[in-house]
Amino acid sequence: MANVNPQDHSIAFTDTMNRYWRITATGFSFFLFAIGTLILSLFLVAFILPLPIAKLSKQKITRKIIQRTCYAYIIIMRFLGILTFAFNTQSHIFKPGRLIIANHPTLLDVIFLFAMVPNASCIVKAERCKNPLMAVSVSLAGYLNNAGAELAQEAADVIRAGETLIVFPEGTRSTKHLNKFKRGAANIAIMADCEISLVHIDCTPITLRKHEKWYAVPAAVPHFQFTVLPAIDRHSCIDVTRPIPIQARHLTDFLYGQYNSRLLTKAA
């Protein structure tokens, strides 16, 4: 005990106090999210829905509002000291008419991506639209419903119309480092004949994983790093003379490989 530096005690104390603060602030952020989505959807229904303008115009406005709100939310969390973030982007991600895919390590991935990408669309799980307020907001934003029988075709159509669609090929948050990729994203890219922009999401130290409790705040402040990788044109990655289902399998394998090699390099 005689060899312990008194400063070590105060550092440990500060770290502990910081951690308690972050647990409190994290709880507050969850609460803020719940309130925020309620206020946002009420605002959209009260002020945007009744506007006497075209559906597409309302959609553009709605998406802009959502983007700004997402950005404000991450700024607030940074201000509270519960996370830091950095975007390492490339210009292709902002060009319209593409598919954006990302790995999905944390609960906040969607918020960050929507803060980063203008006029973004996504596929919403049908059960989230059971709430009528959510259903109207999702409809105003023009997001796609995953229960649709023609979902892949719809997704391809919106991309061809110039929208940017964000899809997580894993389908859900990663368990271990990367889940097996579903082929939906590849199929959409083939049907839309579009470029694919890849985003690599890294959170260190990792937090808000699947099955993780909200109060399991890590010892250090998590840093969210978003790296945009070079855009992919499937014509240069796979044999496009093969039947479409085979292209989808090859393209999915290729995309999975892009992420897997990056994640393995990081782990090394």
Add this chain to the structure above:
Amino acid sequence: MNTLQTDIYQHIQGLMVELFELDADAIVPEAQLYDDLDIDSIDAVNLMIELRPYVGRKLTPKDFQSIRTVQHMIDEIEIVLRDSKTE
């Protein structure tokens, strides 16, 4: 399996090998489309498109909604073929 079913089976087997890079040996009547053969809903739509010349009409998602196995698919196609013959 009667002769019509055998014909359907061979046709489906050939299509699946061509469309999904599957081993012909894996495409047995008991095979589960999703669990064993990794055929998802988008694959099923593409398969239906390829089956159109054989079946004579466009198959709808409704025709194939509850199909889980290869045998079930053979049965459904048989029904469609027999229906069109009686028209």
